[in-house]
Amino acid sequence: MALFIEQGAPVIVQGMTGHQGMTHTARMLTAGTRIVGGVNPRKAGTTVAFDVQGSSVEIPVFGTCKEAKEATGAKASVVFVPPRFAKDAVVEAIEASIELIVVITEGIPVADSAYMVALARQHGVQIVGPNCPGLVTFEPSDAPLPGVNLGIIPQDIVSYGPLGLVSKSGTLTYQLMGELSDIGFTAALGAGGDPIVGTTLLEAVQAFDADPNTKVVVMIGEIGGSAEQEVAAWASEHMTKPLVAYIAGFTAPEGKQMGHAGAIVSGGKGTAQEKKQALEAVHIAVGETPGQTAQYAREALSQVQ
Amino acid sequence: MDLYEHEAKQLLDEAGIPTPRAIYAQNSHDVALAVEEIGLPCVIKAQVKIGHRGQAGGVKLVHTRDEAILASEQLLPMTIHGHKVSGVLVAEAKNILHEYYISIAIDRNSRDFDVLATANGGTEVEEIAKEHPEAVKRLHISPLEDFNIDAARAMAQQIGFYHADEEQAAQILLKMWQVFKDNDATLVEINPLAKIGDPDDDASKSLCALDAKITLDDNAAYRHDGWQQFVDPYAANELETRAKQLGLHYVKLAGEVGIIGNGAGLVMSSLDAVAGAAKQQGSDIKPANFLDIGGGASAQVMKQSMEIVLSDPKVRVVFINVYGGITSCKEVATGILQSLDEITAIRPIVVRFDGNAAAEGLSILQSANNPQINVAQTMEEAAQCAVRIALESGERA
Numbered sequence: 001m002a003l004f005i006e007q008g009a010p011v012i013v014q015g016m017t018g019h020q021g022m023t024h025t026a027r028m029l030t031a032g033t034r035i036v037g038g039v040n041p042r043k044a045g046t047t048v049a050f051d052v053q054g055s056s057v058e059i060p061v062f063g064t065c066k067e068a069k070e071a072t073g074a075k076a077s078v079v080f081v082p083p084r085f086a087k088d089a090v091v092e093a094i095e096a097s098i099e100l101i102v103v104i105t106e107g108i109p110v111a112d113s114a115y116m117v118a119l120a121r122q123h124g125v126q127i128v129g130p131n132c133p134g135l136v137t138f139e140p141s142d143a144p145l146p147g148v149n150l151g152i153i154p155q156d157i158v159s160y161g162p163l164g165l166v167s168k169s170g171t172l173t174y175q176l177m178g179e180l181s182d183i184g185f186t187a188a189l190g191a192g193g194d195p196i197v198g199t200t201l202l203e204a205v206q207a208f209d210a211d212p213n214t215k216v217v218v219m220i221g222e223i224g225g226s227a228e229q230e231v232a233a234w235a236s237e238h239m240t241k242p243l244v245a246y247i248a249g250f251t252a253p254e255g256k257q258m259g260h261a262g263a264i265v266s267g268g269k270g271t272a273q274e275k276k277q278a279l280e281a282v283h284i285a286v287g288e289t290p291g292q293t294a295q296y297a298r299e300a301l302s303q304v305q
Numbered sequence: 306m307d308l309y310e311h312e313a314k315q316l317l318d319e320a321g322i323p324t325p326r327a328i329y330a331q332n333s334h335d336v337a338l339a340v341e342e343i344g345l346p347c348v349i350k351a352q353v354k355i356g357h358r359g360q361a362g363g364v365k366l367v368h369t370r371d372e373a374i375l376a377s378e379q380l381l382p383m384t385i386h387g388h389k390v391s392g393v394l395v396a397e398a399k400n401i402l403h404e405y406y407i408s409i410a411i412d413r414n415s416r417d418f419d420v421l422a423t424a425n426g427g428t429e430v431e432e433i434a435k436e437h438p439e440a441v442k443r444l445h446i447s448p449l450e451d452f453n454i455d456a457a458r459a460m461a462q463q464i465g466f467y468h469a470d471e472e473q474a475a476q477i478l479l480k481m482w483q484v485f486k487d488n489d490a491t492l493v494e495i496n497p498l499a500k501i502g503d504p505d506d507d508a509s510k511s512l513c514a515l516d517a518k519i520t521l522d523d524n525a526a527y528r529h530d531g532w533q534q535f536v537d538p539y540a541a542n543e544l545e546t547r548a549k550q551l552g553l554h555y556v557k558l559a560g561e562v563g564i565i566g567n568g569a570g571l572v573m574s575s576l577d578a579v580a581g582a583a584k585q586q587g588s589d590i591k592p593a594n595f596l597d598i599g600g601g602a603s604a605q606v607m608k609q610s611m612e613i614v615l616s617d618p619k620v621r622v623v624f625i626n627v628y629g630g631i632t633s634c635k636e637v638a639t640g641i642l643q644s645l646d647e648i649t650a651i652r653p654i655v656v657r658f659d660g661n662a663a664a665e666g667l668s669i670l671q672s673a674n675n676p677q678i679n680v681a682q683t684m685e686e687a688a689q690c691a692v693r694i695a696l697e698s699g700e701r702a
Contacts, residue, residue, distance in 0.1 A: 023631070084527060109489055109525035110411055114448040117416050122449065133630070152600070154630050154660065169570020170600070171628045174660055175684075178628065193569055195413045195491070222570055225413040248573035251558075251580045251592055255307075259554040259569025259597040261524055262413070267356070267431070272577075289578055291685050 001164075001186035001211050003137050004100050004126050004199075005076050007145035010036040012068045012098070014089045015080035017043055017061065020104075024080065024152050026050045029057060031136075031155040032146035036072040037062050039089075065096035076100040078134065078150050086130065087112035094125050102150045103129035103198070110261070113196045120198060127198025131261065133170035133190035151190065159184050162305075163297060164208035166201055167220035168193050168227075168260070172248060172290065176218055179294035183301065186214045193222070193260025201227045202234055209239055216242045216300045218293065221275055223249035224262045228275040236282035242300035245279050245286045246293040247272045306521045309352045311394045312535055313519040316488060317495070320480045323513045327396035336377040339395035340370050349376040350394040354540065355386045363390070366398060391539045399513060402504060404497035405466065406430050407478065409446070409485045411492070418446040418485070420478070422464040426497040452482050469500050473512050489525030494518040544594075548613050553596060553606070555613055560591025561695045563614035563623040563652075565598060565607075567632045572597045575626045578688035590695045593620045601631040607640025608647070615648055621698045623654045624691040626684050629661025638666035642673050653694050655679045657687035 005011075011028075015021040016038030029035050029052045037060050038048060044063030049056045062068035065077065077098045081089040086105045093101045094116070101120065108130045120127045128135055134151010138160040149155055152170070157177040161184020167173040168191055177188060189204045191197050201219060208217045221228040228247065235243055249258060249265075250272040257264045265271050276286045285300070287293025308316070311329040318324050328339035329352070340347060351363035358364060363385050365376040373395070383390045406426035412419035423441045425433050434441045442464045446452050457479040458472070466474040477498065485493045495514045502510035526532055541549070548555030554569065562579045566572040576592040583590040594617065598610050614623055627637050637658070645651055654677060658666045670678050679694070681687035 083524065107524050109528075110491060110522050111448070111486070111489055111525070114411070114416060114418070118448040152631055157660070167570070169568060169573075171566070171568030171571035171630060172574060174628045174630050175571060175574075178659055195411055196416050220570065222573060227413070230414065246574075248570050248577060251576040252573060252595075253556070253558065256556050257523075257554075258556060258573050258595055263569055263573070288581055289685050290574060291683060 001137050001213055003135060003187040003189060003207055004128070005137070005148050005150070007137070007139060007143070007148060008034055009075040009148065010034050010072050011076045011078065011148070011150065012037045012039060012065070012072065012074040013078050013080065014039045014065070014093065016040065016059070017048060018080060021080040022048070025059070026052070027155070028078070028149050031149035033149050035059055036074060037068045039063070039065055039068050065092045065098060069096045069098060074098060076102065076150060079103045079105060081105060083107040083109070087116055090116040090127070091119060094120050094123050097123070098125065100126045100128070101198070102134045103127060104132065104134055104151050106131040108194070110195050113194060117196055117198045128189065129192040129197060131194040132192030132197070133173060135187065135189040137187040138185055147187070153188060153190065157181055161185050162213065162215035162301060164211065164214040164217045165189070165220070166191055166204035166208070166217070168201070168222045169220055169248065172220045172246070175290045176220060176246070176294060179290055180297060183298070186211060193262050195225060195262040200230065202230045205231050205235065205239070205243065209241060214241070215304050216244065216297055218297050219243060219245045221245060221247045222260070222263050223252050223258065223272050224260070224264050224270045226270065229278040232278040232282050232284060235284060242304060243284050244293060244296040244300055245284055246290055247275045247286060306523055306532070306535060307354045308519045308521065308535055309354060309391060310350065310516060310518070311352055313517040314514065316484050316519060317514050317517055320484045322477055322480045322484070323511065325397040325399055325513060325515065327394050329392055329394055330377070331392040332381070333374045333377045336393060336395055337370060337374055340373045343395050343397055345369065346398045347373065348396045348398050349373055349380060350396060351380040351383060351385060351390045352392045352394055353385045353388045353390050355388045358385055361385045389539050391537070399499060399501040399515065400503065401499045401501060401515070402510065403469070403500040405469070405499070406496045407481065407498055408492065408494035408496070409481055412445065415445060417448055420444045420446060420460065424465060424467060430496070446482065452479070454479055457482070469512055477512060484519070488519070489522045489529065490519055491522050492518065492520040544613055544616055548596070551609050553598065553610060553613065556595040557617065558592055558594050560593045561619055561621045561699065562590060562691050563593045563617065563620040564626070565596045565610050565614060565623060566626040567598050567600065567602060567628065569597050571626060571628055575624060575684060575688065578684055579624060579692060582685070582688040582692040586689070586692055586696065588692065588696050590692045593617055598632070602636065604636045604640035604643060607637050608644045611641065611644035612648060615650060615652065620652060622652055622691050622694040624687055625654060625656045626687060627657070628659045629663060631661070633662040634658040634660065634666030635662040635669060638669040641670065645673070645675055645677060651677055653677050653679060653698070655681055655687045655691045655694065657681045657684050
């Protein structure tokens with residue numbers, strides 16, 4: 001499935017030469033992603049060698065996103081830049097007209113995220129994240145081009161199948177992919193655990209709803225905000241295929257941030273219970289555990305197939 | 306990070322927003338000195354980071370020095386809704402003519418900044434919004450926009466500060482925005498913003514921030530050296546402070562099953578699984594904590610996490626739930642074995658591994674042949690097992 005990005009599209013990595021950037025660029029290349037460059041003003045003009053299935057691949061480093069875009073025609077960027085430099089990096093990518101920017105970085109001040117998301121929307125640019133595991137798309141084994149892996153989601157958990165997955169959490173994404181590995185996915189998108197993100201749960205659900213190969217959508221939410229309620233409100237009117245959900249954080253106490261910057265119940269709002277009720281009120285099944293959620297997804301799939 | 310009222314007012318005051326004269330004190334001797342400085346009558350306000358303080362008896366109007374001392378002796382040892390009072394604010398008493406509410410906050414849905422205001426302040430804005438939605442004005446500031454005095458004037462007019470000086474209201478709005486922006490706040494709330502003064506003398510009337518609440522964005526701490534002064538010895542649990550220094554996300558809860566996992570969502574889910582398993586087994590066993598080791602944790606990080614969780618004497622069993630993405634279960638297993646060697650007050654552990662190097666991790670654990678280690682195939686099974694062990698060890702104790 002082409003989820004905000006086409007198969008074979010050229011991709012650059014901002015922060016490629018750092019430890020995280022190096023590790024995951026190698027992984028993304030191995031997964032078949034067409035990485036065409038890195039960006040680092042201090043290392044412009046050099047190349048970095050990656051070992052991809054036994055052979056060495058040289059990736060050029062550019063000084064700016066604009067140079068990288070001009071030289072490679074990059075459509076997407078994956079950002080591993082540390083929090084204090086992330087805003088400038090993303091603004092640079094937006095101004096270079098990169099169409100999709102996947103921000104993996106955790107710990108970006110929310111005012112910076114608000115600015116870059118607003119600027120991206122003004123320019124018609126799609127941001128995924130921040131504080132997310134990225135996105136991965138899958139194609140049938142006989143497709144001309146493989147899917148795209150942008151970020152840190154392990155490639156080997158699943159292969160192509162009729163499920164779509166969107167999640168606020170990284171490891172719960174892997175957990176659900178693992179539970180449903182025998183069925184497979186068109187794509188999985190980590191929306192991120194921050195209060196302000198570039199692609200909301202709703203936008204991802206809408207993209208899956210519009211994709212003919214996705215038959216059932218799985219959504220993983222958590223405490224904080226009301227992104228899940230937004231999905232419930234939209235889905236009850238417009239959704240054309242089954243949606244099943246899981247919500248984490250029923251035992252979270254009031255006023256405590258549970259790991260993610262956005263995972264907090266404040267003033268009695270953003271509880272798991274209220275999200276579950278909103279979804280169930282419009283007949284969306286909410287699993288008690290990831291295992292039960294996977295079971296609901298299987299049942300929903302057997303009904304549409 | 307939430308600020309105390311006196312800290313929030315300090316930020317408002319620095320920005321030029323009128324606040325009543327006030328002095329923070331932590332004992333009755335200092336309260337007596339503060340009363341001499343502030344004058345009588347005055348208000349003694351418990352400093353605590355929780356709402357509904359007034360209804361809980363945390364605010365007292367006093368007319369004499371002795372009343373002030375008595376009030377502070379009542380308030381200082383108090384715990385309000387589970388929060389220990391850190392001190393009291395001795396504040397000038399103002400003659401209130403009318404109360405307004407204004408807040409600026411991050412709006413997670415519209416992904417901008419949200420100004421909420423009503424001319425019926427002083428109580429819960431949520432209640433007013435429910436009963437009289439037309440009385441609450443909601444306006445937005447775009448992250449791309451320069452919110453200047455003209456924009457503030459237009460907003461003040463829309464909010465409708467009837468009975469008040471609209472120009473002063475606009476100035477306060479603009480200054481609130483500056484406090485919000487310059488301090489990387491996620492919430493700046495003034496409630497009430499009061500019209501004070503002599504009812505018979507129009508010239509004496511003005512707006513004043515009588516109470517304030519500010520929340521700062523922890524992610525922005527790196528660019529605010531001044532936040533050191535706001536570190537709150539009363540708020541954080543000692544273990545939470547230690548975990549934070551180690552770069553771990555740890556939240557102390559009140560139960561018996563310690564929980565360690567990778568990724569915030571999976572750890573929250575593990576807590577829920579323990580609560581669910583306890584319910585099925587008809588017991589009141591609860592999670593003891595939330596601890597996220599993050600992505601790509603080393604054996605060292607795992608060992609430190611075990612030390613933190615096992616420092617809680619209430620913990621009877623530790624449930625370790627790892628789905629390896631970047632994190633290698635091998636590293637986690639190595640860390641577990643190191644902690645078993647080094648921690649004296651060890652308790653049983655239940656391990657569930659999946660993903661990256663899960664098989665290697667499990668074989669490392671098996672080779673140790675340690676009776677404290679229990680392995681489960683799924684997180685649901687692991688949660689059931691952890692609850693069972695917690696129950697049994699509770700019965701033995």
